[in-house]
Each structure stands twice: as structure tokens, then as C-alpha cells.
Amino acid sequence: SDSYSLLILPGDGIGPEVMAEVRKIIDWFQSNRGMRFDVSEDLVGGAAYDVHGKPITDETMAKAQSVDAVLLGAVGGPAYDNLDFSVKPERALLRLRKEMDLFANLRPAQCFDALADFSSLKREVVSGLDILIVRELTSGVYFGEPRGIHSDGNNPENEGGRVGINTQRYTSGEIRRVARAAFELARKRKNRLCSMEKANVMESGVLWREEVQWVHDNEYPEVELTHMYADNGAMQLVRRPSQFDVIVTDNLFGDILSDAAAMLTGSLGMLPSASLGVPAANGRPKAMYEPVHGSAPDIAGQGKANPIACILSFAMALRYSYNEGAAADELEAAVERVLAQGARTADLMGPEGGTPIGTAEMGDRIVAAL
Amino acid sequence: SDSYSLLILPGDGIGPEVMAEVRKIIDWFQSNRGMRFDVSEDLVGGAAYDVHGKPITDETMAKAQSVDAVLLGAVGGPAYDNLDFSVKPERALLRLRKEMDLFANLRPAQCFDALADFSSLKREVVSGLDILIVRELTSGVYFGEPRGIHSDGNNPENEGGRVGINTQRYTSGEIRRVARAAFELARKRKNRLCSMEKANVMESGVLWREEVQWVHDNEYPEVELTHMYADNGAMQLVRRPSQFDVIVTDNLFGDILSDAAAMLTGSLGMLPSASLGVPAANGRPKAMYEPVHGSAPDIAGQGKANPIACILSFAMALRYSYNEGAAADELEAAVERVLAQGARTADLMGPEGGTPIGTAEMGDRIVAAL
Numbered sequence: 177s178d179s180y181s182l183l184i185l186p187g188d189g190i191g192p193e194v195m196a197e198v199r200k201i202i203d204w205f206q207s208n209r210g211m212r213f214d215v216s217e218d219l220v221g222g223a224a225y226d227v228h229g230k231p232i233t234d235e236t237m238a239k240a241q242s243v244d245a246v247l248l249g250a251v252g253g254p255a256y257d258n259l260d261f262s263v264k265p266e267r268a269l270l271r272l273r274k275e276m277d278l279f280a281n282l283r284p285a286q287c288f289d290a291l292a293d294f295s296s297l298k299r300e301v302v303s304g305l306d307i308l309i310v311r312e313l314t315s316g317v318y319f320g321e322p323r324g325i326h327s328d329g330n331n332p333e334n335e336g337g338r339v340g341i342n343t344q345r346y347t348s349g350e351i352r353r354v355a356r357a358a359f360e361l362a363r364k365r366k367n368r369l370c371s372m373e374k375a376n377v378m379e380s381g382v383l384w385r386e387e388v389q390w391v392h393d394n395e396y397p398e399v400e401l402t403h404m405y406a407d408n409g410a411m412q413l414v415r416r417p418s419q420f421d422v423i424v425t426d427n428l429f430g431d432i433l434s435d436a437a438a439m440l441t442g443s444l445g446m447l448p449s450a451s452l453g454v455p456a457a458n459g460r461p462k463a464m465y466e467p468v469h470g471s472a473p474d475i476a477g478q479g480k481a482n483p484i485a486c487i488l489s490f491a492m493a494l495r496y497s498y499n500e501g502a503a504a505d506e507l508e509a510a511v512e513r514v515l516a517q518g519a520r521t522a523d524l525m526g527p528e529g530g531t532p533i534g535t536a537e538m539g540d541r542i543v544a545a546l
Numbered sequence: 547s548d549s550y551s552l553l554i555l556p557g558d559g560i561g562p563e564v565m566a567e568v569r570k571i572i573d574w575f576q577s578n579r580g581m582r583f584d585v586s587e588d589l590v591g592g593a594a595y596d597v598h599g600k601p602i603t604d605e606t607m608a609k610a611q612s613v614d615a616v617l618l619g620a621v622g623g624p625a626y627d628n629l630d631f632s633v634k635p636e637r638a639l640l641r642l643r644k645e646m647d648l649f650a651n652l653r654p655a656q657c658f659d660a661l662a663d664f665s666s667l668k669r670e671v672v673s674g675l676d677i678l679i680v681r682e683l684t685s686g687v688y689f690g691e692p693r694g695i696h697s698d699g700n701n702p703e704n705e706g707g708r709v710g711i712n713t714q715r716y717t718s719g720e721i722r723r724v725a726r727a728a729f730e731l732a733r734k735r736k737n738r739l740c741s742m743e744k745a746n747v748m749e750s751g752v753l754w755r756e757e758v759q760w761v762h763d764n765e766y767p768e769v770e771l772t773h774m775y776a777d778n779g780a781m782q783l784v785r786r787p788s789q790f791d792v793i794v795t796d797n798l799f800g801d802i803l804s805d806a807a808a809m810l811t812g813s814l815g816m817l818p819s820a821s822l823g824v825p826a827a828n829g830r831p832k833a834m835y836e837p838v839h840g841s842a843p844d845i846a847g848q849g850k851a852n853p854i855a856c857i858l859s860f861a862m863a864l865r866y867s868y869n870e871g872a873a874a875d876e877l878e879a880a881v882e883r884v885l886a887q888g889a890r891t892a893d894l895m896g897p898e899g900g901t902p903i904g905t906a907e908m909g910d911r912i913v914a915a916l
């Protein structure tokens with residue numbers, strides 16, 4: 177078989193530590209499953225800023241564009257908090273998403289049974305929870321023009337004299353393509369899709385609702401589609417999250433709702449994500465994978481971060497970029513087995529205590545369970 | 547003393563039923579506390595649309611502008627779901643907010659101990675919870691121009707050929723005034739304010755953060771101010787809501803975060819809100835009060851709705867519009883007493899069962915407890 181290209185961007189904070197464990201997993205699949213990976217690595221975020229004065233270079237961007245998949249650790253940290261908007265570590269993420277046209281961000285919110293008690297929600301509310309949020313990732317208010325802060329002249333009504341503007345802009349085509357991605361995923365799951373917007377207040381939300389409905393009626397009539405206002409969506413996620421299967425929503429609502437959903441599960445340190453674009457000539461979509469958690473500067477460099485979210489992100493890469501669904505299942509099962517055996521990094525220790533294992537040992541145990 | 551003017555807008559669904567109970571409370575305060583209320587009543591929402599073809603008339607608007615306080619029940623219902631955007635019941639709310647310039651929406655998220663088990667969150671996470679969200683209500687993406695849906699010409703890249711646009715726009719002056727309202731409230735509470743935006747992605751969020759900080763540094767240096775990205779805010783509200791005292795945020799984030807916060811408490815049917823504007827010549831701010839819950843069409847007309855959220859909204863009117871803080875305390879204490887005695891409307895019945903009381907009886911009990 178030809179080789180699978182992968183660009184690793186460890187980034188900041190705990191990024192490099194958790195990525196080292198993914199390397200072990202890659203080695204295992206190379207040795208034991210006859211896969212060949214062509215792995216390269218580069219700087220991103222604050223780590224890139226420190227060397228190049230910008231959070232991602234054109235060379236790294238070109239590399240990201242040319243590989244089958246990018247795996248990113250995390251970006252940001254207190255050292256970079258006061259940087260200018262245009263060179264903040266986060267800009268690297270936004271540039272990767274936009275230039276690679278990664279329009280469909282898949283955010284599974286899954287409750288691992290061994291961790292259900294970590295949720296602030298009652299066990300019976302979150303146990304078995306398995307939602308997939310599909311967030312539009314390349315448009316909306318994140319990228320719309322005009323944008324910026326400007327002077328309001330001498331407007332006497334405006335104390336402070338400034339105006340800040342962003343534009344929420346969606347085309348029907350942008351909505352349809354992410355809706356299709358969500359319908360396809362729903363079809364492979366429980367066949368239910370809930371679309372969220374604020375069509376009662378925003379015209380861009382009216383367009384969103386109409387276009388999602390159009391895709392349903394014309395292409396996926398057999399998938400059960402519902403619409404919900406995003407504020408009610410936030411309420412319902414808290415009240416009874418198990419009512420949802422797949423949720424599709426825009427960039428900004430998706431940012432907030434998927435973070436809330438991730439926290440509901442109690443499994444934040446465990447959750448992966450995939451950002452997918454248009455399939456290339458070889459049939460593989462442009463793709464970037466990253467853990468939902470951040471760079472966790474408070475524990476960086478101590479060898480105690482949980483590598484599971486990053487490892488499960490690699491499992492998503494196996495599934496969506498390399499078409500190795502069986503290998504992805506195998507890796508996910510190994511993670512569940514290790515958890516069931518009681519292996520816990522420090523973030524997974526309950527009040528009953530116990531002895532946590534470190535980042536490297538968790539990686540080793542997962543390899544051993546494969 | 548001169549009389550207190552009040553415009554009652556019962557609206558749709560359970561609105562008229564819960565409002566009838568507020569009338570009893572008003573009567574009690576007139577008979578027993580020497581207050582004089584000048585009460586008028588009018589149609590709003592679907593009820594106004596049915597009669598006038600629009601969700602609020604100019605006459606009702608003029609009346610709302612002239613009174614000390616407006617008390618609104620709820621608007622909307624399935625009969626109006628397919629109305630055009632411009633005449634939907636919700637437009638009445640938006641028009642009242644905008645034309646009365648009600649820029650500060652106060653949304654207490656409080657957990658009533660008797661109801662803590664209704665929360666999907668663990669009792670220990672929500673018990674005693676008492677947050678106040680201050681949401682900007684007259685600007686941002688709700689009102690920014692340009693807005694609308696238009697044709698994208700024959701752009702071959704845009705399947706469907708349409709574009710939907712909304713504009714998030716904030717002036718420094720708009721941010722400062724709602725920040726001041728929030729700092730004032732924080733000062734009367736635990737002296738802590740958390741401001742939420744997406745300054746890592748949106749320039750309007752950068753302006754928000756800078757202006758809130760400016761008001762802090764120049765006018766309220768003694769209040770503890772923190773800033774949080776709104777997605778992290780959503781996470782933290784789920785994880786450990788008790789970390790917050792007062793939260794200030796923009797119109798759209800406030801819509802979503804305050805609904806999530808309300809649901810956390812388990813007390814949704816109990817939560818009031820106040821929307822305050824600029825003080826008039828008599829020192830009283832323009833003001834509208836409404837329960838957080840909606841029109842609940844499924845139980846409308848059955849006499850079983852919970853009137854407490856609307857009664858507590860009237861308590862907020864006593865406090866903020868009529869400067870009758872002691873009376874507000876008295877009314878709130880009566881509600882707590884009735885709950886402690888075990889009185890429950892149907893929405894407050896736990897799995898252990900019991901016999902629910904109706905809307906009217908709950909109103910009577912609260913009057914009796916005064």
C-alpha cells in the first residue's frame with residue numbers, strides 16, 4: 177500500500193508531551209498492521225512565534241496543504257496572552273482552517289462510563305451520552321468582512337468614540353455543504369439531525385434553516401431533521417443531552433455549544449475532534465485533527481498530561497483520512513480497555529484517590545492493550 | 547405618595563394565566579402597604595397580531611414608553627410559527643427593547659433549595675447557586691446593519707445563490723453603559739464581575755474587553771474583574787457555576803449563556819428577568835419585566851402553569867422601578883415560604899409524586915403568605 181502522510185504540529189504547553197505518545201501508537205500500527213506513515217513535524221502557535229515571529233509560517237501552511245492529515249496538539253499560553261491580535265497563537269488555527277477549507281468540524285461529545293462521575297451532571301443524565309456536533313468552521317462571524325475597530329469620529333453620543341464590527345455572513349452553498357456532511361454522519365448513526373440557529377432574530381439564521389431543510393428535502397428525506405433555536409439548544413443540552421444524536425450549527429454557536437457539550441460529559445481530557453475539507457484527487461479530504469482540550473500551561477512539562485484526547489484524535493485520522501476504520505475501532509477499544517483496567521492520569525483521579533500514572537505510562541499501556 | 551404606573555402585557559399561551567396571579571399580588575400591596583398602582587393592560591405578540599395584524603401597535607409602544615414599568619407574560623406559539631420574520635410575536639419584544647432603549651437585561655440564575663433536585667446537575671454543584679447575568683439588550687448582532695438575505699447573482703461557486711448577512715456592531719459607549727450597570731450590581735453583591743466575549747476571534751470582542759476594563763480601571767477599581775472567552779464561559783458554567791457572581795456579556799452570548807445558566811438551576815419555571823434603560827426625569831429607569839420561561843403552549847389554558855416566575859418579575863419591578871426594595875424582599879420571602887411548605891405546581895412535582903396545585907391556588911397561597 178502507499179504511505180500515509182501526516183504532519184504533526186505539537187504546538188504549545190502539553191502539546192509536545194501528548195504528541196510523543198501518539199508517536200508510539202503510530203509505530204505500533206507500522207510494525208503490526210503493515211501501515212506506512214510518512215511523518216513530518218513542524219512548529220505552530222507560540223512555539224512558531226518564538227522562532228519566526230508568527231504563529232505559522234507559509235512553509236508550514238504549504239506542508240499542511242500537501243499531506244493527507246495534520247495532527248495538532250494545542251496552541252497558546254500565558255506568555256502569548258498580550259500579543260497583538262494578528263500574531264496570537266490562535267491565528268494559526270484560524271489560518272489552517274480557512275486556507276485548507278476545513279468546513280466541517282466534528283466534535284464528538286461522549287461520556288466514557290469509567291468517567292461519568294467526573295461530570296457535574298447526574299450520572300443518569302450523562303451515562304452513555306454520545307452526541308456528535310458538526311460545526312461549520314470556515315465562515316460566519318469568524319471570517320466575515322467588514323471587521324475591525326475604528327473611530328466613530330466625534331460622535332457625541334458615543335462615549336469613548338470607537339466602534340467594533342464583525343460580520344456574520346453565510347452563503348447558501350456554505351450551509352449546504354456542511355449540512356450534507358452532517359446528514360451523511362447522521363445516516364451512519366441514529367439517523368437524527370438537529371440544526372441550531374437563531375432564525376427568530378438573525379436573517380443569516382433564516383437562511384441557515386431554509387438551506388438545511390432544502391438539503392433534507394432534496395437529498396436526505398429519510399433522516400429525521402429538527403430545528404432548534406440555539407438558546408433553547410443550550411438549555412436542552414443541559415437538561416437532557418441524550419435527546420440529541422447529530423447536531424449541525426454555525427461557527428460561533430458551534431464554538432460555544434460544543435464546549436458546553438464537551439464539559440457535560442465529564443470527559444473533557446478525552447475528547448478528540450476532526451476538521452474536514454473537500455476530498456482531494458486521491459479521495460482523501462483535507463483534514464486536521466486535534467484534542468478538544470487546550471495547552472494546559474499549568475501542568476505543561478511535568479509529564480502528567482492525559483494523552484488520550486490526542487490519541488483518539490489520531491484514531492479519527494485513521495478513520496476519516498486513511499480509511500482505516502478497523503484500525504480506528506481497534507485503537508478506541510484499547511483506550512476503553514485501559515480505562516476499564518483502572519489506569520488514570522492525574523486529571524482522571526476521583527475524590528477516592530489512588531495513584532495516577534504519567535503521560536508516558538498511559539501511552540505505553542494503550543500500546544500494550546492494542 | 548404618587549401612584550406607580552404599570553402596563554401589563556399578558557401576551558400568549560400561559561401569559562394571561564400567570565398574569566392574573568400577579569394582579570392578586572398587586573391588590574395585596576395596594577390594600578396592605580399603602581401603595582397605589584395605576585395599571586393598564588394591552589395586547590402583545592400573537593394576541594396582538596390576531597387583532598391588529600402586527601405583534602405590537604404604535605399605541606401600545608407609546609403606552610409602554612410612558613409608564614414606570616411594563617410587565618410582560620410571554621409571546622409566541624405554534625399558531626404563529628410560520629408567520630413572516632417581520633410580524634413574528636418575537637418582534638414585539640425586540641421593538642420594546644430597542645425603542646425603550648432597555649440596554650441592561652438582568653437575568654438572575656438562582657437555585658431554590660426546594661427545587662435543587664430538579665436540576666440535571668448534581669445537588670452539590672447547584673445548591674445555593676446565585677448568579678446574575680447582565681446581558682446587553684439593545685445592540686450587537688440583534689440590531690446591527692446591514693442585515694438580510696440577498697441574491698448572490700450568478701456566482702457559480704455559491705450553490706443556491708443566496709447570502710445571509712447580519713452585523714455584530716458595538717460602540718464603546720454602548721459597552722461602557724452596560725458595564726457600569728453590571729459593576730453597580732456587583733458592588734451590591736459579592737463584588738465580582740466576569741466579562742465574557744470572543745476577543746480571540748472577534749474585534750468587537752476586543753473592543754468589549756478593552757472598554758469593560760476601562761470602566762473598571764477608571765470607575766470601579768475596587769470590584770474584582772475577570773475576562774473569559776464565551777466558549778470557556780459556557781464550559782465553566784457547566785463545570786462549576788458557583789465560581790461566578792455577576793457576569794456581563796453581549797446580546798447574543800447573553801441569550802445563550804443565560805438560558806444555559808437558567809437551566810442549570812433546575813428552577814426554570816421560577817426565574818424572573820428585568821430589562822432596564824436610562825433613568826427618566828423622575829429617576830425611574832425605563833423598564834420591562836418578564837419571566838424567563840416562554841408561553842408554554844402545551845399547557846396553556848389549563849390552569850396549571852406556575853405563576854412564580856411572573857410574580858418574581860413583579861418583585862423585580864418593585865425593587866428597580868418603584869424603589870420598594872423592602873416590599874420586593876417581602877414578596878420573595880413569601881414565595882420561599884410557600885415552597886418550603888411544599889406547595890407545588892405540576893412543573894415542580896418530582897418523581898416521588900404528590901398532588902400539584904393549580905395556577906390560581908399558587909397565587910392565593912403566596913398572597914396568604916405575605
Ligand SMILES: CC(C)[C@H](C(=O)O)[C@@H](O)C(=O)O
Pocket residue numbers: 266269431746747777
Ligand atoms: C482558540 C479559538 C480560536 C478556537 C475557536 O474559537 O474556534 C477554539 O475555541 C476552538 O473551539 O477551537
Ligand SMILES: CC(C)[C@H](C(=O)O)[C@@H](O)C(=O)O
Pocket residue numbers: 376377407636639801
Ligand atoms: C424570543 C427571542 C427573540 C428572545 C431573544 O433571542 O432575545 C429570547 O430568546 C430571550 O432571550 O428573550
